[in-house]
Amino acid sequence: MKENALGIGLRSELLEALCIQPAREDIDFLEIAPENWMGIGGRKRDQLDILADKYPLIAHGLSLSIADTVPLNVGFIRDVCSFLNDYGISIYSDHLSMCRDSSGYLYDLLPVPRRKENIEYLTGRICQVQDIVGRQLVLENISYYHRYEDQMPEAEFLAAIAEQSGCGLLLDINNVYVNSRNHLEDAVAMVRCLPSNAIVYYHVAGHLELEDGSLLDTHGTKVGEEVVRLGHEVWGWHGPRPLLLERDNQVPSLDELIREVGDVQKSIAAGDRYACSI
Amino acid sequence: MRAQSEAHAPSRMVSETDELCQKIRRRKPSIYSELLRENILEVLKCSFPRFGTALAPGKLDEIASHFLSRHGAKRPQFHHIATEIVEFAHRGHELSKPLICLLEYEWILLSTEIDSARIQAPQLSGNTNWDTSKISLNPTAEIVATPFDITLVDIPVELDGTEQNYVYAVYRTVKHTVVTRSLSYVDYCLIDLIRREGEVAFNALVSAPPVQLTTDAIRQWVIEQSQNGLVICGTEC
Known part of the structure; x- marks a missing residue:
């Protein structure tokens, strides 16, 4: 995939429009959550088959739960592998997070305590996943709303895990910004500490500012100007990578979404002021 | 590593x-x-x-x-x-039992919509050789029995145990429409036979003990259910 490729997350709301149009030249790939597509049939499956013939797909998982403390769900990971193979998907990403406890799945992305003594455990699990899926696992930095005590800096933690496991990193620029605002961290310093060679692609998304001034990573608005500015820092420091716009709520039309990701990339690359109207 | x-x-x-x-x-x-x-x-x-x-x-x-x-x-x-x-x-x-029934029914609708089975288009034509025809059930079909009419907007608050059973087939058509079809006693008997056997020769369906219908009536039933997408009629190789 070319280093300045553009993509959007595939949502049900976009399926019809994407299927009836010829392959568009203004996007290069689609990102799908395998958990929403694995093992299904019917209309949605037919639509996915149509789109897989038109666009390269990236799989971005939600339920791997790489950082929980119960044994990996190996059956599920094998199913993911079959799905990736069936659709010829080479990039498989998920989150450095947990979504499960000993009782079961919670269906959300929860943070892991960032400590040196946890790195070896996590690295072992990442390697186990990579062995099963036969691909590099790419892990995303999440937005988090809970802080454990005495943690190491996030970038240092991510870098150590990437180095020791060989996993890739999916740098979510919006998540870095949201965390920096919510936890009074230096976003630019954080991204500069990440190893460039591990970064596989970037995410951008919109967030919501709550009444108390804290930010919520909603994927429900346009990308904010501050996130674009941080994206410019990232682009300048780590270089171009495929860029994906996530939009999961209040999804606009396909044309609008594709226009937005194109505009965001131009602004990130050039450092131009980005006109964002929410 | x-x-x-x-x-x-x-x-x-x-x-x-x-x-x-x-x-x-x-x-x-x-x-x-x-x-x-x-x-x-x-x-x-x-x-x-x-x-x-x-x-x-x-x-x-x-x-x-x-x-x-x-x-x-x-x-x-x-x-x-x-x-x-x-x-x-x-x-x-x-x-309550009616609420559980409704929940299960809506789950079956969802499950049928994304069932991974592939559905064949109806193959019946004017030249169908009924002697070699094999009848099978739409692979997405589920038989649902409820103690009230599930297709009505309002469901009963409670049940007193005297209600009659309503029986339906829920299935996805070749055009991906999920259908809820009310079944008569005859429908149910024939579908249950096909379901149990997996695939039934047309002649076996005619001689099936649960219902006494003429060959023409069974043929008409197969044609109708095939057009509805509930059964699939193929020819033996």
């Missing part, structure tokens, strides 16, 4: 992450508690729209909260959250 057998998590990591999850499950005030509850509520509303509107005000929120605090979901796929909710409703929540 290749993975060795899976190691145990450091004990502090276990205790800290357990504590966070327990707080979320017990709805101690946090963004996560609210987000998770809203996620489950959204699935309930989208997957079970009639069930949601049939409940008393506030009951849906209660189910979402109890699901989080009491249910250990085992399925990672998001389209299976609805399945987990149905399991939870069976085991852990006090719902």
Whole structure:
């Protein structure tokens, strides 16, 4: 995939429009959550088959739960592998997070305590996943709303895990910004500490500012100007990578979404002021 | 680096992450508690729209909260959250029989919509050789029996045990439409026979003991159900 490729997350709301149009030249790939597509049939499956013939797909998982403390769900990971193979998907990403406890799945992305003594455990699990899926696992930095005590800096933690496991990193620029605002961290310093060679692609998304001034990573608005500015820092420091716009709520039309990701990339690359109207 | 057998998590990591999850499950005030509850509520509303509107005000929120605090979901796929909710409703929540029926019925609609089976287009033509025809059921078909008419907008509040059974076939057509078809006694007998056998020769269907119909009537039944998409009529090779 070319280093300045553009993509959007595939949502049900976009399926019809994407299927009836010829392959568009203004996007290069689609990102799908395998958990929403694995093992299904019917209309949605037919639509996915149509789109897989038109666009390269990236799989971005939600339920791997790489950082929980119960044994990996190996059956599920094998199913993911079959799905990736069936659709010829080479990039498989998920989150450095947990979504499960000993009782079961919670269906959300929860943070892991960032400590040196946890790195070896996590690295072992990442390697186990990579062995099963036969691909590099790419892990995303999440937005988090809970802080454990005495943690190491996030970038240092991510870098150590990437180095020791060989996993890739999916740098979510919006998540870095949201965390920096919510936890009074230096976003630019954080991204500069990440190893460039591990970064596989970037995410951008919109967030919501709550009444108390804290930010919520909603994927429900346009990308904010501050996130674009941080994206410019990232682009300048780590270089171009495929860029994906996530939009999961209040999804606009396909044309609008594709226009937005194109505009965001131009602004990130050039450092131009980005006109964002929410 | 290749993975060795899976190691145990450091004990502090276990205790800290357990504590966070327990707080979320017990709805101690946090963004996560609210987000998770809203996620489950959204699935309930989208997957079970009639069930949601049939409940008393506030009951849906209660189910979402109890699901989080009491249910250990085992399925990672998001389209299976609805399945987990149905399991939870069976085991852990006090719902009336009509509400459980409605929940299960809406789950069957969802499940049929995404069933991985491929459906063949109807193959009957004017030249069909009935002597070599084999009849099978649409692979997505589920037979549903309910103690009230599930297709009505309003469902009964309670049941007194004297209700008659309504029987339906729920299936997906070749054009991906999910159909609920009410079945007569004759329909049910013939479909049950086909379902049990997997595939039945037309002549075997004619001589089936449960119903006494003429060959012409059975032929007409097969043609109609094939056009409806409920049965598939193929020719023996």
